Amino acid sequence: MNKQGLTRHAALIGSNNSNIHLFSKNKYNYMARISKQELERQYVINKKTTTEISRLFNCSPSLITYYLKKYLIPMRPYKDDITGQKFGKLTVLNYIGTKKGESKWYCMCDCGKATEASLINLRRGGIKSCGCLKSEIKKTHGLSDSRQYHIWQGMKTRCSNPNAIKYDQYGGAGITYDERWESFEAFWNDMGKTYQDGLTLERIDSTLGYTKENCKWANYSEQNRHRKRWAKPVIV
Numbered sequence: 001m002n003k004q005g006l007t008r009h010a011a012l013i014g015s016n017n018s019n020i021h022l023f024s025k026n027k028y029n030y031m032a033r034i035s036k037q038e039l040e041r042q043y044v045i046n047k048k049t050t051t052e053i054s055r056l057f058n059c060s061p062s063l064i065t066y067y068l069k070k071y072l073i074p075m076r077p078y079k080d081d082i083t084g085q086k087f088g089k090l091t092v093l094n095y096i097g098t099k100k101g102e103s104k105w106y107c108m109c110d111c112g113k114a115t116e117a118s119l120i121n122l123r124r125g126g127i128k129s130c131g132c133l134k135s136e137i138k139k140t141h142g143l144s145d146s147r148q149y150h151i152w153q154g155m156k157t158r159c160s161n162p163n164a165i166k167y168d169q170y171g172g173a174g175i176t177y178d179e180r181w182e183s184f185e186a187f188w189n190d191m192g193k194t195y196q197d198g199l200t201l202e203r204i205d206s207t208l209g210y211t212k213e214n215c216k217w218a219n220y221s222e223q224n225r226h227r228k229r230w231a232k233p234v235i236v
Contacts, residue, residue, distance in 0.1 A: 088128025
């Protein structure tokens with residue numbers, strides 16, 4: 001370490017040298033060994049980020065993260081805090097950290113089993129349980145991998161997930177679905193008798209939501225004609 005680096009280090013730690021020690025050189029001039037007490041003061045009490053703490057001690061943010069995990073200090077989410085929120089059968093307990101660029105959360109399923117899930121999968125509905133929900137569905141009707149099941153999922157996603165493609169044309173435009181159709185069994189009891197492969201789910205009146213009375217199965221050409229018929233005129 002050069003003289004300038006030593007001077008800067010001495011100015012930073014001052015009389016707190018019992019909290020920080022030097023043990024090797026690296027591209028940051030040195031690697032700091034920070035005590036649990038000091039890290040809790042900066043991260044938990046002062047609410048500083050890992051980047052801010054790393055600048056304070058002239059080390060890398062990854063080293064700060066290393067010590068947070070080593071001292072079992074719960075990490076804060078980078079942005080959104082979804083602690084306590086429920087997604088499907090999963091209740092979010094606490095933030096784990098970032099893995100491969102994704103925010104990971106520790107969740108508890110209604111069945112009592114714990115699991116990890118990413119923020120993006122929770123919000124997009126990509127994960128709704130520890131895996132038990134899929135098993136339950138498969139045992140109930142055996143259609144969880146079928147085309148008609150994915151059509152039902154697509155309908156729900158378009159109407160209820162703000163991150164879904166074309167949400168602005170469905171849920172964002174006030175289009176909803178029958179509350180009973182939250183269950184696939186109820187949806188299939190209403191629509192299953194007239195289903196045929198190659199047909200898609202269509203609303204008879206495009207200004208209304210998805211209900212038994214307002215839905216039918218239609219082929220793609222019929223659905224395209226229907227869309228043109230209900231298309232709003234362009235005002236110039």
